[in-house]
Amino acid sequence: MNRRYSERVITGLNHLASGKIRDLYAVGDDLLLVASDKISAFDYVLESEIPDKGRILTQLSMWWFRQLADLVPNHVISADVEQFPAELQPYKEELRGRSMLCRKLSMVQVECVARGYLTGSGLAEYERTRTANGVPLPPGLVDGSRLDRPIFTPAMKAEVGQHDENVSFEDMAERIGDPELAAQLKDLTLAVYSRAREIAEERGIILADTKFEFGRLRGGTLVLADEVLTPDSSRFWPADEWKPGRTQSSFDKQYVRDWLSSPASGWDRKSDTPPPVLPEEVVQATRARYVEAYERLTGAKFD
Numbered sequence: 338m339n340r341r342y343s344e345r346v347i348t349g350l351n352h353l354a355s356g357k358i359r360d361l362y363a364v365g366d367d368l369l370l371v372a373s374d375k376i377s378a379f380d381y382v383l384e385s386e387i388p389d390k391g392r393i394l395t396q397l398s399m400w401w402f403r404q405l406a407d408l409v410p411n412h413v414i415s416a417d418v419e420q421f422p423a424e425l426q427p428y429k430e431e432l433r434g435r436s437m438l439c440r441k442l443s444m445v446q447v448e449c450v451a452r453g454y455l456t457g458s459g460l461a462e463y464e465r466t467r468t469a470n471g472v473p474l475p476p477g478l479v480d481g482s483r484l485d486r487p488i489f490t491p492a493m494k495a496e497v498g499q500h501d502e503n504v505s506f507e508d509m510a511e512r513i514g515d516p517e518l519a520a521q522l523k524d525l526t527l528a529v530y531s532r533a534r535e536i537a538e539e540r541g542i543i544l545a546d547t548k549f550e551f552g553r554l555r556g557g558t559l560v561l562a563d564e565v566l567t568p569d570s571s572r573f574w575p576a577d578e579w580k581p582g583r584t585q586s587s588f589d590k591q592y593v594r595d596w597l598s599s600p601a602s603g604w605d606r607k608s609d610t611p612p613p614v615l616p617e618e619v620v621q622a623t624r625a626r627y628v629e630a631y632e633r634l635t636g637a638k639f640d
């Protein structure tokens with residue numbers, strides 16, 4: 338396992354894997370997803386942590402799973418540590434609010450991305466070919482353009498630390514060897530994104546794009562996995578600052594990006610050096626943005 342994350346791993350639990358921000362453990366036949374307070378920016382996982390980020394994003398995921406339950410089943414058993422198995426009870430204060438006990442799935446090896454707006458890797462391909470994952474798009478689109486209808490832009494999962502490979506729908510269908518499943522992934526991804534985008538826009542937040550992961554239960558049912566519709570798996574933009582033709586302001590990471598890009602940080606993004614520790618005021622302002630996103634979307638106070 339990558340040494341960088343070793344200090345985060347809860348010794349005594351059966352650790353399976355670590356992503357940049359989260360850790361995965363085996364608990365009997367189930368899995369435990371634990372979100373840290375780490376934050377990434379400019380493709381680096383920063384040394385600084387954002388207090389409560391793991392709890393805020395886990396509780397946001399749980400809220401979205403409940404909002405979407407009529408559209409798609411999900412893998413969550415419980416996010417209440419009081420209901421966790423006995424072997425987890427010694428760790429319950431460390432796990433409280435930031436962990437989800439989930440059913441172990443046979444994961445579909447596709448990152449199911451829905452885009453309602455053009456930016457990032459989708460924009461880069463469009464600027465070269467006027468397509469996104471091989472899908473022709475209208476002329477004249479710019480960074481942040483809202484698409485007439487959301488598009489499905491799948492990616493094949495890459496090794497940790499590498500970027501996923503954007504592929505066409507047809508290529509994805511061939512590589513998973515199941516055209517029916519490919520069509521189901523596309524339909525579900527677009528339906529769930531469309532519902533979530535509406536909910537977010539009613540609350541002044543643009544859900545520009547998002548990445549879903551799906552897996553199958555033992556009986557074959559396709560369910561929504563991983564975390565969903567958080568600022569780590571999606572691009573959240575403040576709707577009142579949206580202006581196509583420029584880089585949009587990130588709802589949650591703009592303070593971090595601006596400070597790291599400013600002379601105050603002393604950091605050169607083009608250098609191979611990792612970003613410096615964040616000033617406390619940037620940490621606290623970023624925490625406040627995560628709390629604001631949670632409270633505006635769910636209508637509940639974060640406590």
Ligand SMILES: N#Cc1c(N)ncnc1-c1cnn(Cc2cccc(F)c2)c1
Nearest residue numbers: 354355356359360361440441442562563
């Ligand atoms: N969700 C889920 C899931 C499931 N319900 N069943 C089987 N496998 C997974 C699963 C496998 N990789 N990941 C991503 C991942 C990697 C590293 C750390 C993380 F927190 C998360 C998720």
